[in-house]
Amino acid sequence: MADANIRIPEEAKDRLAAIAAAEGLSLRAYLARLAETLLTPAERAERAERARAALQDWNGYAPTPSEQQELDTELDRRLAEARGR
Structure with a gap:
């Protein structure tokens, strides 16, 4: 090598x-x-897409892009709050 x-x-x-x-x-x-x-950014995106597809197959969960953005915003808020403790 x-x-x-x-x-x-x-x-x-x-x-x-x-x-x-x-x-x-x-x-x-x-x-x-x-x-x-x-993981590279492409590998992370691929893994996330597979996880979303598996979740949708398992229980039908399929958030819209706006729902996904709201969830991401809430997660960011909670992470920031946890860091501030």
């Missing part, structure tokens, strides 16, 4: 290296594992 150079602030590199070391990994191994566990 070819290596790549990535430029990040020294503080970020040091933090990631400390996290990796605490898990018994090199920074290289930690970043490779991290990349394998995170």
Whole structure:
């Protein structure tokens, strides 16, 4: 596997290296594992669409775009409230 150079602030590199070391990994191994566990925006959208389809198949739940926006707004409000505690 070819290596790549990535430029990040020294503080970020040091933090990631400390996290990796605490898990018994090199920074290289930690970043490779991290990349394998995170989803791209396209993967997240695909997974969300599959979840919506499964929910609709299971119980017929199919919110309209405006209902979805209202639910998203309410979730954002609740998350902000929880962070403020």
